Amino acid sequence: MHDRFPEIQEETYDEVISNDRWLAVMKDSTWTLYDQVSNVPTEEFEQVELLGQNMVMISRNDSTWAQYKNGLRLLMDDDWEGIKE
Secondary structure: OOOOOHHHOOOOOOEEEEOOOEEEEEEOOEEEEEEOOOOOOOEEEOEEEEEOOOEEEEEEOOEEEEEEOOOOEEEOOOOOOOOOO
16 A cells, blocks of 8 residues: 555554455545545545445545545535435
């Protein structure tokens, strides 16, 4: 992963989570999310939760999104109720 993201080589992080698709590093209470497979731009968030290879939940400024591996990002707004049976 250092070859793909040379900017993280010399850094020390408070927490690191990863799987085959995503890499998230936290420093000073800020998470940086990297897509290890495609060229989705790197962004910073307040919270990151990896949900397998296909999706990650990300939060910033009181907003939460579901980020999918194809680049689609869905805002989880106040009226979002999830999947109904």
